[in-house]
Amino acid sequence: MTDPATDTRATPLAELHMHIEGALEPELIFELAQRNRIDLPYADLDDLRSRYEFTDLQSFLDLYFANMTVLRTAQDFADLARSYLARAAVAGVRHAEIFFNPQAHTARGVPLREVLEGLGDALAGSEAEHGVSTGLIAGILRDRPVPEADALLTDLVGSGAPLLGIGLDSAEVGYPPSLFVDVFGRARAAGLHVVAHAGEEGPPDYIRQALDLLGVERIDHGIRCVEDDDLVDRLVRDRVPLTLCPLSNVRLRVVDRLADHPIRRMLARGLHVTVNSDDPAYFGGYVDDNLARLRADVGLTDAERERLARNSIEASFASPARKAELLGG
């Protein structure tokens, strides 16, 4: 397989679906706990690593939210983002649209400005340091109260921080997109891009709701669209990007084994799919690891890898000039 990091002919990647808090590696958890004088409930690194066995989305989210309590200061957020950007560059990523979960921090007393300042600092230096252009997307926690999301949007817009858009994530089933019509309408009116997790554990109807009620431009995951032929027809016709995360799907038991992942069938059907790492510190790797495993376990070809890379750049919110540069055109 072509290695995007070294093969100058291969189209580079845009990573469109990763949660920066999900790039918090075990070593950094211990380092930040020490820096911030936080007692961790783990004896050592091995003890922490032994907990990375998940049965579903919620079992992962429990550990994800517990571990991110080590993030307190702007410096912590900057260190986290820098470590991700350096690793993503090695993976062949040249453009990254990065989710963060403001409510997960403000709810435990960390001011929004600390989060925005730290992430902003790291992202501002990314193109010069790593050759990776970036954008930030605030992920709304769909299992928290809707008025909290509304207040968050007001705070984000008022902060003046450079924000690409908003997304919708966390526990999906029971929290349909329809709850967030007003918040997403306000975000669109404010000129923000809008995306949403839908059809990961939730039914295909949540994908329809995200498109029809929230006006999203991409669907995060969306893998369960394959259960609904009419929906697939529509996604193909409208070229709606789906940001798939294959290793995440295995670790959260959305599919039994990577060999069962429908990504090649989805590509062949004409769906606009991309490959992403979701929470790379938790799910067994970064975007290059996802592609290598797809090659080994489902027989992903070089031509398909190239299609995925081009899809990722076309589906990004990068400027037309940046897209042309990345597509080599």
Ligand code: HPA
């Ligand atoms: N799904 C929903 N919420 C998330 C995920 C995910 O895969 N990762 C981090 N938050």
Ligand code: ZN
């Ligand atoms: Zn996700």
